[in-house]
Amino acid sequence: MNRKISTWIIASFLILLFSVTAMTSCTRIDAGHEGILVKLYGTDKGVQDVSLVTGRVWYNPFTEEVFQFPTFVQTVDYAPFTVNAKDGSVFTVDPTMSFRVMPGESPRIFSKYRKEIGQITQTTLYNYTRDAFRIQFNQYSTDSIISNRQSFEDKVQKALGDALEREGFSLEQMTSGLQYPEVIVQAVNLKNKAVQQAMQVENELKVAEAQARKKIVEAEAEARANELRQRTLTPLLIQQQFIEKWDGRTPLYGNSPTFFKNVQ
Incomplete structure (x- = not known):
């Protein structure tokens, strides 16, 4: 009797263990994600050479683990940082970047960095963004940046896009949030103020000239009228x-x- 009870207990435990294992060894890859199967043991200890498609994935929870990498477009707004131009002027950059993981590149990205996409975004991609701006700023003087801002930002975006593509990412859009040094802002404001004052003086001069011409015309007309009256x-x-x-x-x-x- 005791033997039957023991057998029943062991069988129940095994069934329970199997059920728990079965539930934990199956996961579903959400839409817009790539699943990658990571082997926790062995010589490779890396990513299996297969990108798991969307759907249910069965794996051994004791020796394997499944990660999900989003393949949809993500947007990150980095904290502002300063960069020096070629002539030493300090500019502030407040970049916002939209990117996505290129299809099929999730295993290579995880195998290289061993981090999830959120950590990679805040570390590796942030460093690439800073380097792209730093390299381009070192090639431009302050005046050339101001007068060729669009060309400057296009080169930064191309350099950043090429760097991310080598790492398995696709750059969708980038805005620099470029802020000029305070000295330059003040100089531009003073210049604009001087231009506005000059335009105001010029307008006032035109009004004065018009009024003077009006008085001359009126005086000439009055003199002509007096002359005609004297004649008649x-x-x-x-x-x-x-x-x-x-x-x-x-x-x-x-x-x-x-x-x-x-x-x-």
């Missing part, structure tokens, strides 16, 4: 205007009444 204002015309406005009373000029005043 004859004694006969004055007498006619006097008669038209006469009220019937004889005006007094001097000591005796006189009908017309001599205007010559």
